[in-house]
């Protein structure tokens with residue numbers, strides 16, 4: 001029996017399950033589609049947090065990945081297999097993830113990709129055979145991808161044992177090329193970060209635009225362009241510059257965090273909010289706060305000061321995403 005879901009009548013919803021260097025994970029719901037953005041928590045913890053906010057893990061349709069760092073993919077394979085849902089990567093991110101999980105793999109990436117394509121073709125052929133001839137091709141694809149767990153193909157245990165990178169289905173996308181996942185339009189954009197092919201996203205459903213931009217060393221023009229006219233902005237506010245400089249990290253790590261492919265400081269985020277941000281978002285969420293080099297209050301004060309000049313933000317809300325507990329669901 002399905003429990004009555006608290007927010008089920010809202011068509012567009014956004015829930016940050018975790019944000020920070022120990023794990024990132026957000027649920028975006030639009031219409032009848034539900035996407036998990038990153039899977040940086042263990043599957044068990046991810047499911048636990050979803051249930052805490054009255055979201056049913058079994059209703060997820062897809063997982064989409066920003067980049068291959070472990071705080072974004074730690075629970076990916078297990079979660080995707082358990083739910084039998086497709087995972088969307090850029091090819092560069094996927095390749096880096098495969099390398100990370102199988103450093104001594106004999107097969108080349110090209111051979112491995114070919115094997116995946118054959119497996120996918122076989123699955124598609126099976127799905128096609130089962131489909132009614134009158135079905136619209138697009139509907140066929142969507143229904144094949146968003147098959148509920150109970151009707152998903154059983155996971156071949158042997159494949160999983162042999163190959164830690166095995167996933168039920170892989171879909172590639174490219175930064176700069178919008179894609180559609182069910183009822184949600186996704187615009188992926190390149191971000192400057194020390195990963196293979198990292199991206200941020202703008203999700204759009206029912207006319208509502210939700211932006212996710214964390215893990216970026218600075219905010220280049222292409223990102224600024226994407227963050228215009230959004231209704232919700234999840235933006236990194238990683239560290240306080242003084243805390244980082246005086247903090248426990250080794251010099252090399254401090255340099256990495258501070259670099260143009262590292263993370264946004266409270267100060268950099270404040271500068272953006274003060275000088276470039278258009279003040280359109282109903283919700284600004286500060287995310288990916290460092291536990292070693294930041295304090296929630298410092299991030300909040302810095303952003304509040306920066307937003308003071310924005311008359312349009314009166315009545316709008318500044319929120320903080322946390323590492324150890326999910327945020328309340330934001331509904332539109």
Ligand SMILES: [Zn+2]
Pocket residue numbers: 020021024069071072215288
């Ligand atoms: Zn991260």
Ligand SMILES: [Zn+2]
Pocket residue numbers: 067069193195215
């Ligand atoms: Zn990262």
